[in-house]
Amino acid sequence: MTKLVTGIIQPHRLDDVKSALEAFGVRGMTVSEASGYGRQRGHTEVYRGAEYTVDLVPKVRIEVLVADEDAASVTKVIVGAAQTGKIGDGKVWVVPVEDVARVRTGEHGIDAL
């Protein structure tokens, strides 16, 4: 019924990813701070002019609740808008959601998105 698409992206890509998601038509999103690293622990990543080696590089987490049939497209939209071609560009994953509720109205399911 619903999926949660989570992206860990480079912070300077957030505005473009937001715009691309809005252009696609998502109805909301949640953003938070994180840090991390991927496969190149010996290499460095640059963030705001500073080099980060081996350790935790600042990233942004974006989460989007979507209808089942939009999960693959929303994943693609995030990948497309976050991509710079440099290492550390990010990761996107999809998790099943069994129920969603909208707090203001108490609605559930697709209508709660």
Added chain:
Amino acid sequence: MTKLVTGIIQPHRLDDVKSALEAFGVRGMTVSEASGYGRQRGHTEVYRGAEYTVDLVPKVRIEVLVADEDAASVTKVIVGAAQTGKIGDGKVWVVPVEDVARVRTGEHGIDAL
């Protein structure tokens, strides 16, 4: 066996949501900072006297690991305690959990909650 109930709520509702969850009997929770927006991108939301338009409004994330049979009730408790009737009240969703472990004891499953 277990579910993870996640709520994104207005920060000023956190105390009431915590109390309601404790009154229900949940055994623990995780809280973190987030920001986001829902369906009214043209409208404004007010947070600490400041108006946020179009963009990311501060929210709080609450996560509660619960037994399967409590997921719907815990969702309802969060919705009930977070609700003010204003736009931006929040979203609650439920994700399946395949295993839980309690670090101190190494217990798994329901006993680990």
Added chain:
Amino acid sequence: MTKLVTGIIQPHRLDDVKSALEAFGVRGMTVSEASGYGRQRGHTEVYRGAEYTVDLVPKVRIEVLVADEDAASVTKVIVGAAQTGKIGDGKVWVVPVEDVARVRTGEHGIDAL
């Protein structure tokens, strides 16, 4: 295919947990700040010399995307490295992941880890 293993641990165990995960061979991880409490609401937990009672104690969240067959081992690695034997040691849980993408290359699935 893939799982997301999430651990909420004591902040002072992060370095050891990271090292243990690297020794196991995980390819990346995401770290963020959180706070929370578990079953002993009347008791206290100590963090940086300060005592926290009843309320939200600072914790660290670690998330690791892994191949299905590694989820149990990675859970065990986090439990083992985070464990001090004191209350508040933490919680680890496993959630199913339906798709993963690597932003730089657009790869999906196991190859995207």
